[in-house]
Amino acid sequence: xxxxxxxxxxxxxxxxxxxxxxYESHGGYTALRKALTELDPDRVREEVKSAGLRGRGxxxxxxxxxxxxxxxxxxxxxxxxVNSDESEPGTFKDRYILDYDPHLMIEGAILSSFAIHSNDxxxxxxxxxxxxxxxxxxxxxxxxxxxYLGKNILGSGYDLEMIVHKGAGAYICGEETGLINSLExxxxxxxxKPPFPAVVGFLDCPTIVNNVETVAAVPWIxxxxxxxxxxxxxxxxxxxxxxxxxxxxKRPGVYEVPLGLPLExxxxxxxxxxxxxxxxxxxxxxxxxxSVPILTAEETLDVNLDYESLAExxxxxxxGGCIVIGDxxxxxxxxxxxxxxxxxxxxxxxxxxxxxTGWLDELVGRLIDGRGRPNDLELIEKLCSGMAGLTICxxxxxxxxxxxxxxxxxxxxxxxxxxxxxxxxAYVPTTSAAELGRR
Amino acid sequence: MSEEHQDxxxxxxxxxxxxxxxxxxxxxxxxxxxxxxxEKKYEEIVRRYPTxxxxxxxxxxxxxxxxxxxxxxxxxxxxARLEVPIxxxxxxxxxxxxxxxxxxxTYNLQVCRNISCHxxxxxxxxxxxxxxxxxxxxETDSEGRFRVEEVECLGACGMGPMxxxxxxxxxxxxxxxxxxxxxxxxxDG
Numbered sequence: 291x292x293x294x295x296x297x298x299x300x301x302x303x304x305x306x307x308x309x310x311x312x313y314e315s316h317g318g319y320t321a322l323r324k325a326l327t328e329l330d331p332d333r334v335r336e337e338v339k340s341a342g343l344r345g346r347g348x349x350x351x352x353x354x355x356x357x358x359x360x361x362x363x364x365x366x367x368x369x370x371x372v373n374s375d376e377s378e379p380g381t382f383k384d385r386y387i388l389d390y391d392p393h394l395m396i397e398g399a400i401l402s403s404f405a406i407h408s409n410d411x412x413x414x415x416x417x418x419x420x421x422x423x424x425x426x427x428x429x430x431x432x433x434x435x436x437x438y439l440g441k442n443i444l445g446s447g448y449d450l451e452m453i454v455h456k457g458a459g460a461y462i463c464g465e466e467t468g469l470i471n472s473l474e475x476x477x478x479x480x481x482x483k484p485p486f487p488a489v490v491g492f493l494d495c496p497t498i499v500n501n502v503e504t505v506a507a508v509p510w511i512x513x514x515x516x517x518x519x520x521x522x523x524x525x526x527x528x529x530x531x532x533x534x535x536x537x538x539x540k541r542p543g544v545y546e547v548p549l550g551l552p553l554e555x556x557x558x559x560x561x562x563x564x565x566x567x568x569x570x571x572x573x574x575x576x577x578x579x580x581s582v583p584i585l586t587a588e589e590t591l592d593v594n595l596d597y598e599s600l601a602e603x604x605x606x607x608x609x610g611g612c613i614v615i616g617d618x619x620x621x622x623x624x625x626x627x628x629x630x631x632x633x634x635x636x637x638x639x640x641x642x643x644x645x646x647t648g649w650l651d652e653l654v655g656r657l658i659d660g661r662g663r664p665n666d667l668e669l670i671e672k673l674c675s676g677m678a679g680l681t682i683c684x685x686x687x688x689x690x691x692x693x694x695x696x697x698x699x700x701x702x703x704x705x706x707x708x709x710x711x712x713x714x715x716a717y718v719p720t721t722s723a724a725e726l727g728r729r
Numbered sequence: 730m731s732e733e734h735q736d737x738x739x740x741x742x743x744x745x746x747x748x749x750x751x752x753x754x755x756x757x758x759x760x761x762x763x764x765x766x767x768e769k770k771y772e773e774i775v776r777r778y779p780t781x782x783x784x785x786x787x788x789x790x791x792x793x794x795x796x797x798x799x800x801x802x803x804x805x806x807x808x809a810r811l812e813v814p815i816x817x818x819x820x821x822x823x824x825x826x827x828x829x830x831x832x833x834x835t836y837n838l839q840v841c842r843n844i845s846c847h848x849x850x851x852x853x854x855x856x857x858x859x860x861x862x863x864x865x866x867x868e869t870d871s872e873g874r875f876r877v878e879e880v881e882c883l884g885a886c887g888m889g890p891m892x893x894x895x896x897x898x899x900x901x902x903x904x905x906x907x908x909x910x911x912x913x914x915x916x917d918g
Contacts, residue, residue, distance in 0.1 A: 377884065380886050381886070384884075418827070458789070458826070460825050460826065475781075476782075536889070538848065542887030580882075613844055615848070616848070623847075
């Protein structure tokens, strides 16, 4: 894709790309200068809105529209929280931005703060990315020293404080209201919406939570304009997106692709994954991080990487964590790995999720261990209907979506684990009456 | 600041052995002290974070950087210094997995077990580590130096199998590579 501009990954392979000197030599912070001297916050917001940039953390909500929900002149502070709590299994793209181009994220965060009239910004980085916390802190210190952060930025009268905050190991803090509670010094348990954070967020103030990759696209949009951004991607999914490619492909890694690229190209293309490793055939693919429904090989070869095409196939673009699965994989085992994860990460607030993720984990586990019962697949489905859409956040749904799609699309693999002979429905005691009496 | 952290500071539990008397002073904020460099960072945190409650997480990180884990008495000290209820400190310590209330040992080997690493053979690496060190999962070896743990996705899905030790990531692991690392760490002590 020679004609696709590198909006996010231009410096990933540049030596010392994390330093201010290299970033500036590539035109870094010119968008900030332009915004502060020639544009006002509304212009920046309008530009991002007409560019059609959508949230890259998973939900895909239009960024400029989200910014527009911030009420002005409430007398309260406005906060921008940059969500760097990347922990969706299969996703490692924000890590690349923080590692190889932290100043791109910082400039994007300053522009985004400016657009929503915020003077206070937090970068919330997952605790496991400890070395990236140091990396980003060093970059923030450089930006302060050069006058890109702090009081009266570039003499414009605009002030912005930026704090790098380190998480401490909780997947749920990647959910925006969980992140807000965490930053307030609480358990990272999500809040009921509405009210939406844009109105009542961090410390009850208007708050925007944006993903790293989302804010990282803003400098390019400010420099080149919405029209140029729209030349890449599709009508409804404009621009580029980073995809994290993992699984048994020849060249796993993070690739910036124009939205609308065939998923087949990402896996097999010369510029990207270069195909399956020798001796392994494509069996399935989870295109948007572990929480989205899985695609069969056939579906994988017949879908494009944009929000609409993936939705048509019943799945989602999500975080762009593209997990390729080979024919050597054991599907029930992979589902068990995912369910163990959701069980572990459920925050425990809502009963359907707290109990349901554990039961699903246990049920698939007993199938694998040969302790399954004839109606277990129906029981799993029954559990799923008691979990989906019934909780404060979507972690419960995130466990249900892979469960349902794995079993629906690879049913034979699961049926093979059921007891061979259909046992009667009647209750069969597995413990003696004497033993039961002792309990 | 909300009213809830205007309450009196909690007292350090003095009921333990008299041997701990050194740590128990009339002023619970003096039970421990940071190195000068971390004390400076502490002051910066308190100055910059909008509330004392939001400063608990970074404060706990500072403690863990200073002592390697949250040794007994430290959570109470954090509460006293930040003037927040001790329940709020424990709310955080008990919810987040990266704050240690037990000493994890010098080398805590955290192998990712999630889907991409699983397909890349993380299970084999974990088994190999346990066998080599003569420990079970989540156990520390007899010298108190190595511990093997399985953790969820660390964001190295294209580079599995992998493990995290301290802040560092070790990627594209093989049994041979793991052996070399352990030999190296044994030499380093």
